[in-house]
Amino acid sequence: MIKVLDSGSRGNCYIIQVGEEKILLECGIDWRNILKGLDYSIKGVKGCLISHKHSDHCKSFKRAFESLPKIYGPVEVIEKYNCHSLHKTKIIENKDKFKLGNFNIMAFNxxxxxxxxxxxxNLGYLIQHPQIGKILFATDTYYLKYKFKDVDHILIECNYSEKYMQDLEPYQMRTFKSHMSLETLKETLKTWDLAKTKDITLIHLSANNGNPKEFKEEIEALTGIPTYIAVPGLEIS
Structure with missing residues (x-):
């Protein structure tokens, strides 16, 4: 099961659960809301994967560090919170491979x-579990260097559409240009082998420059794959 606790500039957190095993993707929301999403129990949570140092992705780092067995992320995240612990934290780099319970994980830039x-x-993660297949997670990226295939579930950023950007101030343009547009996502997906993909979830939509209905319809029309918008409470089995 893939469960969305929140997605977007206000905060990001997702749960991947297979049987009793769980991992957190991001901890960028209040820890109380993370606990609520976990039914107030951290039993079975093998660790937390963090993409980058911005607070909407790692706001609850210290509480996660105190509560969970492992925290993985790039060095800038670990340095931001000064939580160097060989036992609890692990600095991850591009193409590193590691295991959390029965989850096999590879990081990518x-x-x-x-x-x-x-x-x-900033890191994305390719997560594989024998019972759920491969999950691709990529957020806050204006493009991806790599092509993927044989992915069962895709969680990928679709922040804005370029047609909504014309009247923005330069500082706003810089913000959005560091995120993936609908147009870039469509060109990206065209290069992937999606034969095995069961679903696509669009994450980190802009509150003001994203159109959930339009984005969903355009990605479904392009790929023929059921597409979802990441909203709190969404669950994908």
Whole structure:
């Protein structure tokens, strides 16, 4: 099961659960809401994967660090919270492979920037479990260097459409240009082998420059694959 706790600039957190095993993707919302999403029990949670250092993706890092067995993320995340612990935290780089319970995970580079335009270390994750197949997770990336195939479930950013950008101020343009547009996502998916893909979930939509209905319809028309918008409470089996 894939469960969305929240998605977007206000905060991001997702749960991947297979049987009694769970992992968190991001912890960018209040810890109380994460616990609520876990039915107030961290039993079976093998760890948390964090994409990058921006607070809407790692707001509850310290509570996750205190409560969960493992936290994985790029070095900028670990340095931000000064939680260097060989036992609890693990710095991950591009193409690193590791295991959490029966989840086999590989990290890959995503392309993101900070508000000043400087590069922000950002990772996506390819997650495989014998019972659920492969899950691809990529957020806050204006494009992807890699092509993927044989992915069962895709969680990928579709932040805005370029046609909504014409009247924005330059500082707003910088913000959105560090995220993936609908147009870029469509061109990206055209290059992937989607023969095994069961569903696509569009994550991190802009509140003001994203059109959920339009995005869903365009991705479904392009791929022929059931497409969902990541909203709190969405569950995909």
């Amino acid at each position: 995503c392309q993101h920037t900070n508000s000043d335009g400087s590069d922000c270390q």
